[in-house]
Amino acid sequence: MTKNGLTALLAPQDCALLLIDHQAFQFANLHSHEPTMIVNNVIGLAKTAKAFGVPIIFSTVLADRGGALISGLQAVDPEQVPIDRTFINAWEDEIFVEAVRATGRRKLVIAALWTEICLAMPTIHALGDGFEVTIVTDASGGVSREAHDMAVQRMVAAGANPMTWMAIMGEWQRDWARTESIPAVAKVLGEHGGGSGVAFAWEQQLLATPVPSETARAA
Numbered sequence: 001m002t003k004n005g006l007t008a009l010l011a012p013q014d015c016a017l018l019l020i021d022h023q024a025f026q027f028a029n030l031h032s033h034e035p036t037m038i039v040n041n042v043i044g045l046a047k048t049a050k051a052f053g054v055p056i057i058f059s060t061v062l063a064d065r066g067g068a069l070i071s072g073l074q075a076v077d078p079e080q081v082p083i084d085r086t087f088i089n090a091w092e093d094e095i096f097v098e099a100v101r102a103t104g105r106r107k108l109v110i111a112a113l114w115t116e117i118c119l120a121m122p123t124i125h126a127l128g129d130g131f132e133v134t135i136v137t138d139a140s141g142g143v144s145r146e147a148h149d150m151a152v153q154r155m156v157a158a159g160a161n162p163m164t165w166m167a168i169m170g171e172w173q174r175d176w177a178r179t180e181s182i183p184a185v186a187k188v189l190g191e192h193g194g195g196s197g198v199a200f201a202w203e204q205q206l207l208a209t210p211v212p213s214e215t216a217r218a219a
């Protein structure tokens with residue numbers, strides 16, 4: 001994996017997004033983050049990928065017992081049927097790996113529940129198969145803060161690149177002169193960007209409001 005220089009930055013045409021096990025059962029024992037924050041962030045991440053034409057692959061584990069993909073995430077690509085697995089490590093599931101390889105992308109962006117298991121296992125496995133992997137730490141979570149943090153350290157030591165979802169958005173956008181993606185990015189920020197979304201909406205409102213002329217002020 002290239003660790004510095006321009007080619008180390010993510011470009012949408014090189015990436016595929018893998019979202020693993022964001023299901024009701026997995027959220028039940030999520031304690032590293034406030035669960036609604038992970039819901040917000042992973043949906044924002046998926047919408048960002050869609051805005052930039054990045055292929056998204058959904059996967060669940062034992063969905064008949066653990067629940068379907070959370071509805072807000074499924075709604076980003078309602079026609080896609082998540083790849084349901086028995087393997088805890090998604091990278092041991094042939095159907096999942098074939099779907100990833102079919103994208104033709106070598107840079108994988110992965111978020112999963114839980115960090116220490118369903119993110120760590122496929123990340124380390126895919127790295128061993130020659131893929132570059134970015135882990136999205138704030139769209140993933142573990143059973144405790146320690147479990148999440150230790151897993152991130154383990155993956156980084158194995159060669160993974162840790163990022164947060166809005167950092168990925170900025171890296172994919174890269175240049176505000178790339179105006180074709182700005183409307184979709186602005187929408188995602190407004191819906192999921194927290195304070196940044198509020199600030200962006202305010203800026204857009206100011207740009208859309210004409211400045212009164214001196215004559216108008218005098219009147």
